[in-house]
Amino acid sequence: MRIKVEKEKCTGCHLCEMVCSLFHFKIINPSKSGIRILKDDLGTNLHHPLVCRQCQNMKCLGNEVLDETLEMAKFVWKKQRALECPFDGLNVFEEVAYHCNLCGGDPQCVSLCTTGAIAIET
Ligand code: SF4
Ligand code: SF4
Numbered sequence: 001m002r003i004k005v006e007k008e009k010c011t012g013c014h015l016c017e018m019v020c021s022l023f024h025f026k027i028i029n030p031s032k033s034g035i036r037i038l039k040d041d042l043g044t045n046l047h048h049p050l051v052c053r054q055c056q057n058m059k060c061l062g063n064e065v066l067d068e069t070l071e072m073a074k075f076v077w078k079k080q081r082a083l084e085c086p087f088d089g090l091n092v093f094e095e096v097a098y099h100c101n102l103c104g105g106d107p108q109c110v111s112l113c114t115t116g117a118i119a120i121e122t
Helices: 015-025 068-072 080-084 108-112
Strands: 002-005 036-039 047-050 076-078 091-093 096-098 118-121
Touching (some): 002 047, 015 036, 015 108, 108 118
Antiparallel strands (some): 002 118, 076 096
16 A cells, blocks of 8 residues: 555645644644645745655665564654655654654545545555
8 A cells, every 4th residue: 555646636735744744643733744835936836735645665765674564554654764765755854754654554745635635545
């Protein structure tokens, strides 16, 4: 499972960021979200949801040798992995990276996104 993004449908409401931090930390703080919305002010003017693609080939891990399934289940990752990810899929704040772990199988952001900019793909 992964979260599929259609940026053309994103309104930039940021509800996905808010519910993500609420679910994982019991606070509303978009900086502590695994999904983030960037606006392309100098180009298309579109809002672009960025989130982990749940890759089978996890380039974000670099040379780390560990259980990838266990890592995928974690929400807080080391900051270094954000630099290794070629898809800008991790959000960095306060020296750690926030990684979408699909909320354990029921991504909270998807059910809040009324326009369908983010959707579950299996
Ligand atoms: S909830 Fe949907 S429309 Fe709102 S910012 Fe997130 S992806 Fe965009
Ligand atoms: S962090 Fe990046 S490289 Fe790693 S699984 Fe997610 S999208 Fe793929």
